[in-house]
Amino acid sequence: MSDLPVVVVLRRRFRALPHLLVDGVLAAVVTLVQLWPLISRDDPQGGHWHWWGYTVAVGASLPLVWRRRAPVTVLVLVLTLLSTYDLADDVARQPIWYGGLVALYTVAAYAPPWRRVTMLVLTIVGGLVLVGSSETALRGIVLFAAAYAIGRAAATSRAHAAALEERAARLERERRMEAERAAERERARIARDMHDILSHAVSLMVVQAEAGPVVVRSDPARAEAVFDAIAAAGRDAMTQLRRMLGVLRDGGDETSGDGGDGGDAAPRVPQPTIADLPVLAEGIAGAGLRVAFTESGRPRPVAPDCAVAAYRIVQESLTNIVKHSGAARADIRLTWEDDTLMIDITDDGPGAGRALPSGGRGLIGIRERAAACGGSATAGPRDDAPGFRVTALLPVAAS
Known part of the structure; x- marks a missing residue:
């Protein structure tokens, strides 16, 4: 005030x-x-x-x-x-x-x-x-007319002020509602990112850790590679989590340069995009799953949110394959068309029916990410062979 x-x-x-x-x-x-x-x-x-x-x-x-x-x-x-x-x-x-x-x-x-x-x-x-006197009567008429006019002016001013206050209150309510909706959208986005990062890293670490005791006795060299893969997955998860927490703490841009205010802060590298998918496939292959990555068509520019969504969709699909399918092979196919990018992830596992476990949000997050950037995503058992398929269509720039 x-x-x-x-x-x-x-x-x-x-x-x-x-x-x-x-x-x-x-x-x-x-x-x-x-x-x-x-x-x-x-x-x-x-x-x-x-x-x-x-x-x-x-x-x-x-x-x-x-x-x-x-x-x-x-x-x-x-x-x-x-x-x-x-x-x-x-x-x-x-x-x-x-x-x-x-x-x-x-x-x-x-x-x-x-x-x-x-x-x-x-x-x-x-x-x-x-009133007998004409002068007094005239003065009285002027005074009472003025009092009436002032009363009407006060009523009009009061009504105008009430309308302005109501409008200000309505705008304030709308502002608060929009801020709450924006906060909900941001919480949902952060929850999806945290889910994708942690679920992917933890799944790889669990798979590698379960295989570790077996290969320690039979193949010490491979056991060393397994432990290296566990450490690499943990470091990658920590880097991405520190980047996200730094953005939340400082309110900065996720794609900015070095960030943080202390020596232990992780550098704020750009978010992973489509160009990082081959590296993601190689990391999954280290967990014992054969991953084939193919790309057809002429690569096209995509919006930054669509590029991040493409990476997260593939990452979550591979995480589900590792956790639930029991597959030995997964295929990632990127098809560039005139105005869309089609992402197709398939596996040959027998556990297709368990790809969306009770209470899981992996496939829900995939659909939400695709819809958030103007695309769509579908998931379900394969028709041509045993296994599971995730297909996403994301918009790209017109040719």
């Missing part, structure tokens, strides 16, 4: 006050103003003014305490009392119309259209009939 103008802050604090308190103070002020001609000077003939003048001055002011609750009733009561001011002869010849002005202002500001117009007409006509 300290950044708001002082006038705005004061206006908000004033509006926060109870209406009955504000109107009570206003009624007291009007009472004092209307009594002032009677208490500031004595009757020229000596003594005090007639008691009826005091009664009208006070009686035409006190109803203002309830002016917002019953504006028309208060106006009628005030004008009725004011019209009886001259019933007594020994009263100060002083127009006492402040209560009527405030009451008409309230009617103009809060009453429905037909009521406020009716009361304005009755007030002016009644004033012309009761």
